[in-house]
Amino acid sequence: MTNFDVVVIGAGLAGLTAAREVRAAGRSVVVLEARDRVAGRNFGGNLADGTPVEMGGQWIGRTQTEVLKLVDELGLKTFPTYADGAAVTLYNGVLTRYADPSFGLSDEGAMEVGRLQQELEALADTVSLSAPWASPSALELDRQTLGEWLRANSAKDEAMAFWGAIVPALFSAEPTEMSLLHFLFYIKSGGMLDNLVSTTGGAQELRVVGGAHRISERLAEELGETVRLNCPVRKISHDDSGVRVGFDGGEVTARRVVVAIPPALAGRLAYEPALPGARDGLTQQMPMGSVIKVQVAYPTPFWRDAGLSGFGFSLDDELSVTMDNSPPDGACGVVVGFFEGAHARSAAGLSPQERRASAVATLVKMFGPEARNPVDYAEQNWMEEEYTRGCYGGRLGAGVWTQYGAALAEPVGRVHWAGAETSDVWNGYMDGAVRSGHRAAAEVLGRLEA
Amino acid sequence: MTNFDVVVIGAGLAGLTAAREVRAAGRSVVVLEARDRVAGRNFGGNLADGTPVEMGGQWIGRTQTEVLKLVDELGLKTFPTYADGAAVTLYNGVLTRYADPSFGLSDEGAMEVGRLQQELEALADTVSLSAPWASPSALELDRQTLGEWLRANSAKDEAMAFWGAIVPALFSAEPTEMSLLHFLFYIKSGGMLDNLVSTTGGAQELRVVGGAHRISERLAEELGETVRLNCPVRKISHDDSGVRVGFDGGEVTARRVVVAIPPALAGRLAYEPALPGARDGLTQQMPMGSVIKVQVAYPTPFWRDAGLSGFGFSLDDELSVTMDNSPPDGACGVVVGFFEGAHARSAAGLSPQERRASAVATLVKMFGPEARNPVDYAEQNWMEEEYTRGCYGGRLGAGVWTQYGAALAEPVGRVHWAGAETSDVWNGYMDGAVRSGHRAAAEVLGRLEA
Incomplete structure (x- = not known):
């Protein structure tokens, strides 16, 4: 079968969610995925001993209601991210241990950060989530x-x-690399900063048993042969009568197409007719973040014995x-760490051995000499992934939202x-991906007769 | 023949220059061009009465020695851009006529612009042209x-x-949309601001008889069947033994490939193996400028009679x-005008009739009521050109040169x-394109045995 009501490009959460709803509405659908796996920026890996670790997006917060609903519908379970005990912060060579939301800053530092946070969130309050470019002070921001x-x-x-480290932690990009408006939109989209940066009570509260990629895998199991792997799409032709989507090795036709890949990658497909300049221009300047995610494994989660949560x-x-x-049963200890933004780009120039040494040196400073000898190390450089080209997501630099945002x-x-x-x-999060799938499915279903 | 020493992608000035030198060195070469014409961002058009007008890049300055040498070698002629008489500037509804380099600013305004120019050029002096990212103050700039x-x-x-208008005039982009380092690199690359903005004595001094696209056409005539039109390249595979380049309808192999298209477009090809993250990341964030170039024609160059140069x-x-x-013989009058940067993006939302009306209204303010009734109007929206996607060229926003510049x-x-x-x-100019062709040809010729 090569003719469908809807063709979806990309078997990540957004594409699979859209496909599921199209099928639930009794319409025919096919999902074309470039990789040999589903789940996109979610990606399950294993340590050498078989312990599953997540190499991509993994956490869910309680206000991320759409992805939580999906997890539930698919019969998956969540469990709380381990967060008992104190956190640690390193600044100017000094290690601070703390168990409050201070991020280990001095009183003066925490007060200044809080003041800036208040000002930023007051500005964010003025931003329109549905049309950031039309916010009252959009041009100025x-x-x-x-x-x-x-x-x-x-x-x-x-x-x-603090801001120089927390911003890359959220965006995998530097404060210079995004417009103030983009930052404000993004934090408002996720319910403001405390929500974004917190574990318990925030965006990192829950994990999925088996890994977040299981959500996409379950969706794909439901969809069965609807999902076709190893089909990198190269071209989309569309006219009044329908769409034709060419991929390596074949072609399908449909009434409508949902392109469920990041704008930076969507811009790389050939379109016939060519896309309008505004849409094309957006894809030229919505770069993906830079991150290398590492997993460092120990025989036990030894930091817990010292009253530490592992948050550093x-x-x-x-x-x-x-x-x-660490796995839910704490059978071994795993610390996940991130090289983000400029750090990711410089760390990308190191060998895996050097990156491991860099990571371990930081963990020793944070958690003591027991961190010196991990039993395993795994890493994922998302910048090198041909079919993602960076995580956590695409961002907009100065001037772009107001000039190109309407084409997003x-x-x-x-x-x-x-x-x-x-x-x-929840722009940029799994929840946002699911929501976008709902929205795109509603769009195409509402227009299939057209 | 499908096997060559070198395959060149793109039949603009850069690619054709490279191909010419590869062939002159006795090596086999093929140029694959996506369009049905050569010359890329140079593009010859005609008014309804047959008068040739240039829809793309057209001017050459006397310090642009490499393109001038090429023009000469190809037997083409140049002629001076008409620049006799006074210029006009519109600001706050007031028209100022002037015949000095003041740009019609008030004394106070000109002094402030001059002060800023001096400061900027002093900063530019510190920038390395060969490695801007390694300039002493690169991070700060x-x-x-x-x-x-x-x-x-x-x-x-x-x-x-003034800066809000002159910057788009040079970059087709707003001051917010580029890093200070990019601006400094660019103005130094072209011999500083006066050189860039001047007609006589600057980058707009000369025109090519027949149009600047004639340079590429002559090169293509020389190269003959070496240049293949209507061959949009989609994929580059490369390994130790050579390269394989797939285009719509065929494939060629070679020892090396020269990709002579803008980075934003180069990033859209499929590469096997996939490009390194740093190179790919650069192509995600080097967007093309935004410009709509218009030609407004009159029976005569009537502004000359009023002692005006036509510069507005x-x-x-x-x-x-x-x-x-206007054509060299002044047989009719043609004013060329530009919608640039944010103006181009807003003007792109108008109909051609509305854009014409907007352009003519400005010309009436500048040159009087005789401008009200043009006999012809032609326009070129470079943002809509599938195989250019914006002019004049690619730029780098805040942070990009220092993070990604080395991959350029x-x-x-x-x-x-x-x-x-x-x-x-002369980054971004025809001269820079020719120089890049020389450099790329030298690179591949020096490594053909490898």
């Missing part, structure tokens, strides 16, 4: 980078170091954020756009 | 947008209005720069990069 705003609004080293935050090191990522999710004829980048709620 | 620097360094409305500069209007673009021209195995964006001298 968009012409500045976040870095520019921070430099203009604080001269305190510790606070600036370094304002000094290339590996800037760590969390306890607006269909072009029979071509519809999905993916976490297109969601107004 | 790159983390700021040009807009940020301007706002931090001047509070004068008139000066800010508006700080008020969407059509911000005009010049006399560095070969990846047997894959070499050319194009105006990769030149350290």
Whole structure:
């Protein structure tokens, strides 16, 4: 069968969710996936001893209601991220242990960070989630980078170091690399900063038993032969009568197409007729973040015995954020850590051995000498992934939202756009991906007769 | 024949220059061009009465020695851009006529612009043309947008209005959309601002008889069957033994490949193996400028009779720069004008009739009521061109040069990069394109035995 009501490009959460709903509505659908696996930016791996670890997106927060609903519908279970005990922060060579939301900053530093956070969130309150470019102060907020705003609004080293590390932790990009408007949109989209950065009570509260990629795998199991792997799409032709989608080795036709891959990758397909300049221009300047995610394994989660949660935050090191990522039964100890933004790009120039040494050196500073001899190390450099080309997602630099934002999710004829980048709620997160799938499915189902 | 020493992708000035030199060295070469014409961002058009007009890049300055040498070698002739008489500037509804380099600014405005220019050029002096990312103050210069620097360094409305119009005139992009480092690199690359903005004595001094696209056409005539039109390349496979280049309808093999298209487009090809993350990341964030070039024709160049050169500069209007673009014999009058940057993006939302009306309204303000009734109008929206996707060229936003710049021209195995964006001298200009062709040809010729 090569003729469908809907063809979906990309078997990540967005595409699979859209396909599921199209099929539930009694319409025929096919999902074309470039890789030999589903789940996109979710990706299950294993340590050498078989312990499953997540090499991509993994956490879910309680306000991420759409992905939680999906998890439940699919019969999957969640469990709380380990977060008992104290966190640690490294700054100027000093390790601070703390059990409050201070991020280990000095009183003065925490006060300055809090002041800036209040100001930023007051600005974020003015941003429209459905049309950021039409917010009352859009031009003013968009012409500045976040870095520019921070430099203009604080001269305190510790606070600036905090923002210089927390922003890459959220975006895998530097404050200079996004507009203030993008930052404000994004934090509002996820319910403001505390929600984004917190484990318990925030976006990192829950994990999925078996790994977050199981969500996509279950969806794909439901969809069966609807999902075709190893089909990198190269071309989309569309006209009044339908769409024709060419991939390596074949072609399908449909009434409508849902492109459920990041804008940076969507721009690389050939379109006939060519896309409007505004849409094409957007895809030229919505780069993906830069991140290398590492898993460092130990015989036991030894930090727990010392009353530590495993949450580490370094304002000094290339590996800037760590969390306890041990399996639910704590049978072994796993720390997950991130090289993000500029750190990821410099760490990409190291050998895996050097990156491991860099990561372990930071863990020793955070968790003591027991961290010195991991039993295993695994890493995932998302910048090298041909069919993702960076995580966590696409961002917009100064000026882009107001010049190109309207093209982000607006269909072009029979071509519809999905993916976490297109969601107004929890943009960039798994929940946003699911929401975008709902929205795209509703779009195509509402127009199939057209 | 499907096997060559070198395959060149793109029959613009860069690619054709490279191909010419490879052939002159006795090596076999093929040029694959996506369009049904050569010359890329140079493009010859005609008014309804047959008068030739240039829809793309057209001017050459006397310090652009490589393209001038090429023009000469190919037996083409240049002629001076018409520049006799006074220029006009519109600002806050007031028309100023002037015959000095003041751009019609008030004394105070000109002094402030001059002060900023001096400061910018002093900063530019510190930038390395061959490796901007390694300049002494690279990080500091790159983390700021040009807009940020301007706002931090001047509070004068008139000066800010000037920069807000002259920057798009040079880049087809707004000051916010590029890093300070990019701006500094670019102006130094072309011999500093006066050189870039001037007609006589600057980058707009000369025109090519028959049009600048004739350079590429002559090169293509020389190269004969070497140049294959209507061959949009889709995939480059490369390994130790050579390269294989797939295009719509065929495939060629070679020892090395020169990719002579803008980075934004080069990133859209499929590569096997996939490109390194740093190179791919660069192509995700080097967007093309936004410009709609218009030609407005009159029975005579009537402004000359009034002692005007045809150079107009508006700080008020969407059509911000005009010049006399009449044929060498002045048989009719043609004004060329530009919608650039944000103006181009908003004007793109108008109908051709509305754009014509907008352009003509500005010309009436500049040149009087005789401008009200043109006999013809032609326009070229470069954002809609599938195989260019914006002019004049690619630019780098805040942070990108220092994070990704090293990947701009560095070969990846047997894959070499050319194009105006990769030149350290006259970057973004025809001269830079020719220089990049020389450089890429030298690279591949030096490594053909490898």
